[in-house]
Amino acid sequence: MKKIILLNIFYFSFCAVAVKSAEKGGMPQLDPEFWVSQIFWLTITFGTLFLVLSKFILPRISKNLEQRRLQILENIETAEKQREQSEKNLKEFDQIIFKSKNKAKEVMLAAREKVVSEITKKKMKLDEDLTSEIQNVEKEIIELKLSSPKKINSIASNITNEVIKRLIGTDVNESSVSALVEQELKKLSRSTNGI
Amino acid sequence: MAANPMYQFNVYRIGPEIKIGEIDLSFTNASLFMVISSLAILIIFNLGAQKKNIIPDKIQLLSELGYTFVSKMISDTAGSKAKPYFSFIFSLFMFVLFCNMFGMIPYSFTVTSHIIVTFVLAAFIFIGVTIIGFIKHGFGYLKLFVPSGVPAVLLPLIVVIEIISYLSRPISLSVRLFANMMAGHTMMKVFGGFVVSLGIVGGWLPLSFSVALTGLEILVAFLQAYVFAILTCIYLNDALNLHH
Numbered sequence: 001m002k003k004i005i006l007l008n009i010f011y012f013s014f015c016a017v018a019v020k021s022a023e024k025g026g027m028p029q030l031d032p033e034f035w036v037s038q039i040f041w042l043t044i045t046f047g048t049l050f051l052v053l054s055k056f057i058l059p060r061i062s063k064n065l066e067q068r069r070l071q072i073l074e075n076i077e078t079a080e081k082q083r084e085q086s087e088k089n090l091k092e093f094d095q096i097i098f099k100s101k102n103k104a105k106e107v108m109l110a111a112r113e114k115v116v117s118e119i120t121k122k123k124m125k126l127d128e129d130l131t132s133e134i135q136n137v138e139k140e141i142i143e144l145k146l147s148s149p150k151k152i153n154s155i156a157s158n159i160t161n162e163v164i165k166r167l168i169g170t171d172v173n174e175s176s177v178s179a180l181v182e183q184e185l186k187k188l189s190r191s192t193n194g195i
Numbered sequence: 196m197a198a199n200p201m202y203q204f205n206v207y208r209i210g211p212e213i214k215i216g217e218i219d220l221s222f223t224n225a226s227l228f229m230v231i232s233s234l235a236i237l238i239i240f241n242l243g244a245q246k247k248n249i250i251p252d253k254i255q256l257l258s259e260l261g262y263t264f265v266s267k268m269i270s271d272t273a274g275s276k277a278k279p280y281f282s283f284i285f286s287l288f289m290f291v292l293f294c295n296m297f298g299m300i301p302y303s304f305t306v307t308s309h310i311i312v313t314f315v316l317a318a319f320i321f322i323g324v325t326i327i328g329f330i331k332h333g334f335g336y337l338k339l340f341v342p343s344g345v346p347a348v349l350l351p352l353i354v355v356i357e358i359i360s361y362l363s364r365p366i367s368l369s370v371r372l373f374a375n376m377m378a379g380h381t382m383m384k385v386f387g388g389f390v391v392s393l394g395i396v397g398g399w400l401p402l403s404f405s406v407a408l409t410g411l412e413i414l415v416a417f418l419q420a421y422v423f424a425i426l427t428c429i430y431l432n433d434a435l436n437l438h439h
Contacts, residue, residue, distance in 0.1 A: 028204040035311045036218050041226035049233040054282030060244035061262045
């Protein structure tokens with residue numbers, strides 16, 4: 001600062017000497033009447049401007065700019081951090097979803113297996129029941145089949161007896177009647193079987 | 196008298212005559228526009244510096260853009276060593292820019308259209324840069340006049356040319372700004388005079404020309420301020436980073 005002021009003083013005197021040697025010209029610029037005044041006021045105004053700018057205004061502007069730069073850097077940093085955090089969260093979320101999907105699949109499979117096994121069990125039981133029932137019925141049928149000729153025989157011999165009684169009016173020996181009926185039935189059955 | 200295109204450059208006293216001994220230090224219209232320009236710069240940048248929004252509003256953005264523009268210009272041309280001179284170059288650029296721009300207002304006065312003003316600025320820069328060069332490099336700064344890789348036979352000639360070009364720096368710097376501003380304003384005044392003298396019939400051509408010139412002059416006003424500042428940076432670069 002001292003240097004600049006000294007320079008200005010030096011300069012002022014230098015120009016003052018120059019003014020005296022100048023002569024009047026055609027252009028107002030070359031008329032030295034107000035040269036000294038102009039140099040003087042230029043020194044004052046420019047000096048004041050320089051001093052105020054360099055002491056008060058420019059440092060503030062540079063501080064503002066620096067502050068803004070720092071703030072922006074900070075903001076970028078926090079934004080970066082938050083982005084990382086959110087990425088992490090997203091990954092966690094994905095994992096949770098993946099896990100729960102797997103679990104759901106497992107549960108579904110287990111349930112299906114259980115249901116299938118139950119169904120097969122019930123089916124088997126039903127089958128067993130059915131077969132046993134069928135067997136019983138078949139047995140009954142066979143029994144019935146087996147017993148039916150005898151009953152028929154007895155019924156037939158009874159009826160024959162009755163018919164003979166009505167016709168002749170006497171009792172016939174039952175055993176001979178039944179023997180006869182049996183013989184006839186055998187013949188019949190043989191002929192039907194033969195067909 | 197007002198029709199004279201050079202009349203706009205007249206300096207006249209405003210207020211009382213201030214005299215210290217033989218020297219006249221009166222406040223003139225030139226001084227008034229220097230004060231106006233400085234005050235405008237201070238007001239705009241002070242308003243911009245007071246706000247501390249993360250997202251800047253208009254005035255804050257303006258001042259911060261100005262700051263970064265000049266700071267980038269300096270670091271591009273003169274490197275990081277030129278950082279201590281930032282406030283000076285910033286003030287210089289803004290002062291010249293605002294003086295040029297205020298000169299574009301009709302009936303105003305263009306401070307930078309006066310050779311004495313630009314010469315004071317240029318010579319101040321020249322002396323300052325020379326002193327900085329000698330402080331940084333001692334007498335080694337004189338190597339600036341001896342480019343490397345020049346045949347020994349040509350050396351005396353080259354050194355003389357280099358010295359002349361170095362010494363003519365303040366003149367070229369000041370005359371460039373002064374001549375540009377003066378020529379532009381004179382042209383505009385001349386064409387404005389044509390509009391009046393040709394009247395409603397033939398005045399349209401110079402009028403349209405005058406409109407176009409106004410745009411051009413605004414561009415020149417910015418460009419000359421930029422050139423002035425960037426040449427300062429280049430001279431500073433020579434003094435700080437001796438390449439030869």
